[in-house]
Amino acid sequence: MARDFSTVGVVGLGTMGAGIVEVFARNGIDVVAVEISEPALERGRVTLTGSTDRAVAKGKLAAADRDALHERVQFAVGLDALHSVDLVIEAVPEHLDLKQRIFAELDRVCRPETILATNTSSLSVTEISVATSRPNQVIGIHFFNPAPVMKLVEVVRTVVTSPEVVADVEALCARLGKVDVTINDRAGFIANALLFGYLNHAVGMFESHYATREDIDAAMKLGCGLPMGPLALMDLIGLDTAYEILDTMYRRGGRDRRHAPVPLLKQMVTAGLLGRKSGRGFYTYERPGSPKVVPDETTPLATDTALADGARAITKVGIVGSGTMATGIIEVFAKAGYEVVSVTRGVEKSATVCEAVKTSLNKGVVRGKLAEDDRDAALGRITWSATLDHLADVDLVVEAVIEELSVKKALFASLDEICKPGVVLATTTSSLPVIDVAMATQRPADVVGLHFFNPAPVMPLVEVVRTIRTSPETAATARAVCAALGKTGVVCGDRSGFIVNALLFPYLNDAVKMLEASYSTADDIDHAMKLGCGYPMGPFELLDVVGLDVSLAIQRELYLELREPGFAPAPLLEHLVTAGYLGRKTRRGFRDHSHR
Numbered sequence: 001m002a003r004d005f006s007t008v009g010v011v012g013l014g015t016m017g018a019g020i021v022e023v024f025a026r027n028g029i030d031v032v033a034v035e036i037s038e039p040a041l042e043r044g045r046v047t048l049t050g051s052t053d054r055a056v057a058k059g060k061l062a063a064a065d066r067d068a069l070h071e072r073v074q075f076a077v078g079l080d081a082l083h084s085v086d087l088v089i090e091a092v093p094e095h096l097d098l099k100q101r102i103f104a105e106l107d108r109v110c111r112p113e114t115i116l117a118t119n120t121s122s123l124s125v126t127e128i129s130v131a132t133s134r135p136n137q138v139i140g141i142h143f144f145n146p147a148p149v150m151k152l153v154e155v156v157r158t159v160v161t162s163p164e165v166v167a168d169v170e171a172l173c174a175r176l177g178k179v180d181v182t183i184n185d186r187a188g189f190i191a192n193a194l195l196f197g198y199l200n201h202a203v204g205m206f207e208s209h210y211a212t213r214e215d216i217d218a219a220m221k222l223g224c225g226l227p228m229g230p231l232a233l234m235d236l237i238g239l240d241t242a243y244e245i246l247d248t249m250y251r252r253g254g255r256d257r258r259h260a261p262v263p264l265l266k267q268m269v270t271a272g273l274l275g276r277k278s279g280r281g282f283y284t285y286e287r288p289g290s291p292k293v294v295p296d297e298t299t300p301l302a303t304d305t306a307l308a309d310g311a312r313a314i315t316k317v318g319i320v321g322s323g324t325m326a327t328g329i330i331e332v333f334a335k336a337g338y339e340v341v342s343v344t345r346g347v348e349k350s351a352t353v354c355e356a357v358k359t360s361l362n363k364g365v366v367r368g369k370l371a372e373d374d375r376d377a378a379l380g381r382i383t384w385s386a387t388l389d390h391l392a393d394v395d396l397v398v399e400a401v402i403e404e405l406s407v408k409k410a411l412f413a414s415l416d417e418i419c420k421p422g423v424v425l426a427t428t429t430s431s432l433p434v435i436d437v438a439m440a441t442q443r444p445a446d447v448v449g450l451h452f453f454n455p456a457p458v459m460p461l462v463e464v465v466r467t468i469r470t471s472p473e474t475a476a477t478a479r480a481v482c483a484a485l486g487k488t489g490v491v492c493g494d495r496s497g498f499i500v501n502a503l504l505f506p507y508l509n510d511a512v513k514m515l516e517a518s519y520s521t522a523d524d525i526d527h528a529m530k531l532g533c534g535y536p537m538g539p540f541e542l543l544d545v546v547g548l549d550v551s552l553a554i555q556r557e558l559y560l561e562l563r564e565p566g567f568a569p570a571p572l573l574e575h576l577v578t579a580g581y582l583g584r585k586t587r588r589g590f591r592d593h594s595h596r
């Protein structure tokens with residue numbers, strides 16, 4: 001018969017512990033909440049009250065239920081208060097020696113049958129367990145931040161954890177309304193092993209001034225649909241905790257350089273900039289513990305600085321190409337009121353693109369998102385041409401032809417001859433160096449990358465790529481155009497993958513490596529990232545949608561440019577591509593889509 005957990009203990013009421021207390025108490029379980037000192041206990045109490053009050057204010061919790069929840073929690077200083085609980089979850093800082101000391105003490109204080117659990121993110125549960133005389137009753141119960149919200153729990157069994165204890169804890173997770181994945185004891189388990197390389201990489205981008213904090217975060221939110229950007233997430237996790245997790249993963253996880261904490265992190269921790277909990281991390285918060293970001297000295301000015309930076313006026317735009325991206329971009333510009341000249345390689349192609357744009361605009365009308373008049377006006381603003389000469393008087397050219405450097409370079413050389421001076425020449429390349437294209441012209445200062453996402457009419461993000469030759473006026477013009485299109489333009493340097501792909505694809509590749517190592521299943525990995533980190537799709541779902549061949553090509557480019565050993569494409573990904581399993585488009589990728 002499953003064990004009855006009527007009272008549990010939580011040790012450490014910081015970012016995670018306070019949330020874990022709330023999860024148990026909300027589900028009718030009595031909690032003994034323990035801290036190291038009275039002030040720390042009071043902080044924990046305030047966090048719990050703040051969180052439950054917010055839930056009441058948002059209508060997610062009835063006031064009476066909140067009061068009942070608080071009645072179930074007993075606060076105490078010191079572990080002795082845990083003498084008669086059925087289960088303890090430890091959530092103290094991520095230091096092995098501290099956790100081992102606490103487990104040795106818990107072993108002494110608690111009843112012999114009590115299960116001792118750790119919420120560690122990266123330390124070895126096995127090493128923690130051997131500090132007790134009951135390693136078979138020690139287990140990892142890894143909640144996600146914020147614990148009351150995130151559905152996932154990783155249940156970590158060691159080689160000695162008894163199967164009954166695993167089963168009891170799994171049943172408990174179900175009672176808490178959580179979805180659990182049960183896995184072996186490995187650094188970072190599933191989610192953090194995939195997440196922290198990405199977070200650390202984003203901090204590195206920020207540290208090297210590759211892009212601003214706002215742009216890095218906006219790129220990942222808008223480009224990948226993540227609930228928050230990586231730097232905001234670091235602030236939520238706590239930079240001290242994140243540092244320790246990275247450091248442990250580096251040491252335990254095969255000394256992958258991508259887990260060696262970026263130096264800036266250590267400096268911020270030393271300076272007391274710990275993220276939300278201290279009121280300041282990558283962002284500044286209203287007060288310690290508050291989720292509300294307030295402006296600080298690096299917040300961009302709300303007023304339109306693009307004009308002040310010398311942005312040029314743009315009224316007429318040339319768009320070269322006839323593929324998916326060109327078609328979407330034509331629609332975007334025409335809808336935003338620009339005069340558009342579409343140039344393809346032939347009248348037939350123009351007719352096809354014109355049909356596609358019409359169909360897409362009609363869909364907008366059917367869905368009630370676009371008035372018929374506006375559709376007609378947008379179509380009326382487009383001129384269809386099959387010769388580049390018609391670009392002689394445009395103010396901006398957006399090139400969206402095939403992803404081949406020789407083709408793009410030849411096109412830019414022609415544009416250089418045809419276009420009037422002062423025109424901004426933009427490429428939508430997603431993987432080629434923009435500087436190569438720029439140097440095919442006599443005016444590299446006027447060349448910029450405008451990386452739209454697919455489908456262009458829907459996706460709110462554009463990466464504005466500045467090369468080392470792009471002039472401030474050109475970049476300012478590109479940003480102003482993005483704003484006029486109703487898109488968020490994020491500015492970044494001219495490196496492989498820009499922001500989004502550089503941060504996204506290594507994570508996807510890591511998921512493939514994890515699958516290849518048989519650590520977990522595609523389903524559990526997808527679950528972990530969706531339910532633990534709020535990703536709209538799991539990595540294998542996304543890979544099948546994007547296409548394995550496309551993903552492999554991007555990953556190869558990243559690896560070739562950055563020479564980062566951890567970016568080497570996963571052999572399994574290469575094999576699937578070789579076998580023709582490219583994802584949904586071939587009805588088979590990581591999953592079989594033939595029956596769907």
Ligand SMILES: NC(=O)c1ccc[n+]([C@@H]2O[C@H](COP(=O)([O-])OP(=O)(O)OC[C@H]3O[C@@H](n4cnc5c(N)ncnc54)[C@H](O)[C@@H]3O)[C@@H](O)[C@H]2O)c1
Pocket residue numbers: 011012013014015016017034035036040090091092093094102119120121122142143144145236237238241245277
């Ligand atoms: N922050 C996250 O996003 C996150 C997510 C999942 C798991 N974790 C893990 O949860 C654990 C706690 O992390 P956190 O971010 O909540 O840390 P935190 O620094 O926010 O909180 C730790 C708390 O432990 C208390 N503490 C320290 N020594 C103690 C002792 N001897 N007895 C009782 N309490 C003591 C501290 O006073 C503090 O309140 C770590 O193992 C971490 O890896 C963190």
